[in-house]
Amino acid sequence: MSKNTFQATENRPRVLLIAIHSPYNKTKNIQSYYDEFLHLASSNGIIADEIVYIKLRSLDTGYFLTTGKLEEVRALCEEKKIREVIFSDPLSPLQERNLTELLHSRVYDRTQLILEIFEKSAHSAEGKLQVEIAMFHHKKSRIAGAGVHMMQQSGKVGNKGPGETAKEKETRHIETQVNQLKKELLAMQKVRDTQRKRRLDSNVTQICLVGYTNTGKSTILNHMTKANVLAENRLFATLDTTTRELFIDGKKKGVISDTVGFIQQLPHQLIDAFKSTLDELRYADLLLQVVDVSDPDCEEHIKVVTKILHELGVEKEMLYVFNKADTPVEMHLSEALRDQYQPHVLVSAQTEGGLEPLINFIRHWDKK
Ligand SMILES: Nc1nc2c(ncn2[C@@H]2O[C@H](COP(=O)(O)OP(=O)(O)OP(=O)(O)O)[C@@H](O)[C@H]2O)c(=O)[nH]1
Ligand SMILES: [Mg+2]
Numbered sequence: 001m002s003k004n005t006f007q008a009t010e011n012r013p014r015v016l017l018i019a020i021h022s023p024y025n026k027t028k029n030i031q032s033y034y035d036e037f038l039h040l041a042s043s044n045g046i047i048a049d050e051i052v053y054i055k056l057r058s059l060d061t062g063y064f065l066t067t068g069k070l071e072e073v074r075a076l077c078e079e080k081k082i083r084e085v086i087f088s089d090p091l092s093p094l095q096e097r098n099l100t101e102l103l104h105s106r107v108y109d110r111t112q113l114i115l116e117i118f119e120k121s122a123h124s125a126e127g128k129l130q131v132e133i134a135m136f137h138h139k140k141s142r143i144a145g146a147g148v149h150m151m152q153q154s155g156k157v158g159n160k161g162p163g164e165t166a167k168e169k170e171t172r173h174i175e176t177q178v179n180q181l182k183k184e185l186l187a188m189q190k191v192r193d194t195q196r197k198r199r200l201d202s203n204v205t206q207i208c209l210v211g212y213t214n215t216g217k218s219t220i221l222n223h224m225t226k227a228n229v230l231a232e233n234r235l236f237a238t239l240d241t242t243t244r245e246l247f248i249d250g251k252k253k254g255v256i257s258d259t260v261g262f263i264q265q266l267p268h269q270l271i272d273a274f275k276s277t278l279d280e281l282r283y284a285d286l287l288l289q290v291v292d293v294s295d296p297d298c299e300e301h302i303k304v305v306t307k308i309l310h311e312l313g314v315e316k317e318m319l320y321v322f323n324k325a326d327t328p329v330e331m332h333l334s335e336a337l338r339d340q341y342q343p344h345v346l347v348s349a350q351t352e353g354g355l356e357p358l359i360n361f362i363r364h365w366d367k368k
Contacts, residue, residue, distance in 0.1 A: 001052050001053070001054050001069060001072050001073075002052070002053045012047075013083035013084050013106075014049045014050075014080060014081055014082045014083055014084070015041075015046055015047065015048050015049050015050075015082070015083075015084045015085075015086065016048070016049065016050045016051070016052065016073075016076065016077060016080070016082045016084070016085045016086070016105075017037070017038065017041055017046075017048045017050070017051045017052075017086050017088070018051075018052050018054060018073065018085060018086065018087050018088065019033075019034040019037055019038075019051065019052070019053045019054070019088045020054055020056060020087060020088050020089045021053070021054070021055040021056065022056050022059060022089055023056065023057060023058070023059075024059070024089075025089065027264060027300075028300055029296070029297050029300065032295075032296060032297040032300070033088070033264070034053065034088065036235075036263070036264075037088040037110065038051070039214075039235055040110065040113050040114065040117065040235055041086060041113065042234075043117050043234040043235040043236065044113055044116050044117045044120070045120075046086070049080065049082070050076065050080055050082065052072075052073065052076065054069055054073075056069070060095075061092070061094070061095075062094060062095065062098050063095060063098050063099060063102070064087065064089075064091055064092075064095040064099065070102075073085075073103070074102060074103060077103045077104070077105060082103070082105055083104075083105050083106065084105055084106045084107075085099065085103055085105045085106070085107045085108075086107075086108055086109070086110075086113055087107070087108070087109045087110065088109075088110055089109065089110060090109050090110065090111055090265075091107070091108070091109040093141060093142045093143075096108065096109065096142065110265070111138065111267040111269075112138065114236070114263070114266075114267055114270065115131070115134060115135055115138055115267065115269070115270070117235065117236045118131045118134070118236060118239060118270065119131050119135065121236050121237060121238070121239045122239045122240070123239070123240055124239075124240040125188065126185065126188045126189075126192070126240070126276070126277070127239045127240045127277070129181055129184055129185045129188070130185065130239075130273040130274055130276070130277065131239070131273065132181055133178055133181050133182065133185065133273045134267070134269040134270050134272070134273035134274075136174050136177060136178045136181070137178070137269040137272070137273075138267070138269055139174060140171055140174045140175070140178075143167055143170050143171055143174070185276065189276045192276070192279075196280075196283060199255065200283065204254050204255055205253060205254025205255070205285050205286075205367050206254060206255055206257070206280075206283055206284045206285050206286075207246065207254055207255070207256040207257070207284065207285065207286045207287075207288060207362070208256070208257045208259060208280055208281050208284035208286075208287050208288065209221060209256065209257065209258050209259060209288050209290055210259055210262075210281060210287050210288070210289050210290070210305060210309070211261060211262070211289050211290035211291060211301075211305055211321075212261060212262055212263065212290075212291070212292065212295075212298075212301035212302075212304060212305055213235045213236050213237075213261030213262065213263050214233065214234070214235055214237070214261065214292065215261070215290040215291060215292040215295075215301075215323060215324075216231070216290055216292060216323040216324060216349045216350075217238065217258050217259070217261065217290045218230065218231035218237065218238050218242075218258050219231040219323075219349040219350065220288075220290060220321070220323065220347075220349045220355065220358070221242065221244065221256060221258040223349055223355055224246060224256060224355065224358075224359070225244035225245065225246055225247075225256060227242060227244045227258075229242050229258055235261070235263065236260070236261055236263075237261075238258055238259075238260060238261065239260050239274075239277075240260075240277070241257050241258065241259055241260070241277050241280050242257065242258045243255050243256070243257040243258075243280075244256055244257075246362070248359060248362060248363050249363065253362060253363075254285070257280050257284075259277065259278065259280060259281065260274055260277060260278070262304060262305050262308050263304070264300070264301075264304045266308065271308070271311070271312075275312070278312055278314075281309070281312065281314045281316070282312075282313070282314055284314075284316050285316070285317070285367040285368075286316065286317050286318070286319065286362075286365065286367070287309075287314075287316045287317070287318040287319070288318075288319050288321050288358070289302070289305060289318050289319070289320050289321065290321045290323050291320060291321065291322050291323065291333070291341075292323055292324050293322045293323065293324055293325060293327070293331050293332055293333050293346075294324040294327035294329050294331075294332065295332060296332045297332075298332050298333050299332075299333060299337065302320070302341065317368075319343055319344065319345065319358075319361060319365075320338075320341040320342075320343070320344035320345075321344070321345055321347060321358055322338060322344055322345065322346045322347065323347055323348065323349055324348060324349075324350075325346045325347060325348045325351075325354070326348040326350060326351045326354065343361070345357035345358050345360075345361050
């Protein structure tokens with residue numbers, strides 16, 4: 001176990017981040033996975049007081065960490081008065097509960113962390129509903145693994161049957177709420193469908209920006225359409241799909257949409273909840289897959305995006321947009337490697353005129 005210690009200044013709960021290298025994590029570059037985990041935490045406004053890096057050969061079903069590591073973490077939490085512990089890997093409901101009790105802290109995992117970022121980033125009513133549904137699903141899975149006290153039968157009037165446990169009651173309550181939220185979401189989707197149908201009927205060209213989170217999708221949309229979508233160095237800055245008219249040389253070329261960014265091991269609750277937003281992709285004529293060439297893991301990220309698109313059943317004509325060509329770091333996607341991804345353009349959304357190769361491609365591109 002290796003660790004970093006930081007100086008805590010304010011009077012807030014002290015936070016420990018636990019970055020795990022488990023045998024089940026198929027990521028090729030563990031350092032990038034760690035960096036991404038730290039970026040997820042900071043994107044959620046979390047200041048880490050302690051970070052430990054743990055390599056595990058096996059996982060404990062009850063406590064996730066094996067005995068020796070668990071004791072080291074317990075001692076650290078006690079010594080540093082830690083009150084919040086976040087794991088970089090998914091915890092089972094049982095592990096989460098056992099660790100919470102043992103460490104006297106709020107304990108949660110990467111999935112919960114991503115859900116909380118999504119909760120903060122959702123601005124539209126539809127986005128908020130989608131996140132709420134995903135949160136309920138996650139909560140329901142936690143209840144499924146809850147302990148004995150939830151198994152005790154509750155004798156209150158109004159229960160479904162005499163044998164209903166508190167666990168079943170809570171699950172039923174969540175299901176009722178999810179069903180209600182889904183109804184509301186469906187009504188909103190109908191409005192979106194009508195808008196889309198109008199666009200399809202008018203035969204307007206639809207272009208969609210997709211890609212890993214933080215690659216520059218919103219920055220590109222803003223520069224190409226003078227939109228005002230929040231773009232910042234935060235994971236999942238954008239959740240809501242924004243669609244704008246796209247003019248090239250003063251002529252309307254079509255519409256262009258920004259979409260929620262992807263991430264490796266994206267919690268499935270979120271893919272499910274965001275299916276309706278991501279539906280935009282299914283109707284696109286051209287996808288612009290934005291890739292951050294300053295990221296050492298960018299090729300891996302292309303694979304993640306391709307896999308999620310495949311899972312969503314989206315197979316569309318695609319242009320790879322290699323962005324951040326201005327960055328001082330060495331390009332992580334060599335020219336030879338880049339050539340495997342065709343067609344592609346190399347751009348810099350932050351440089352004056354840096355998007356010209358992309359604009360030029362779209363200028364000469366027509367839908368089939
Ligand atoms: N150096 C450099 N930075 C860029 C470029 N384009 C975008 N960025 C920065 O990259 C960060 C992410 O940009 P966004 O446009 O928010 O990225 P996004 O893909 O919309 O991210 P999500 O909405 O979180 O999925 C911001 O800090 C941008 O300023 C570029 O061409 N060069
Ligand atoms: Mg964005």
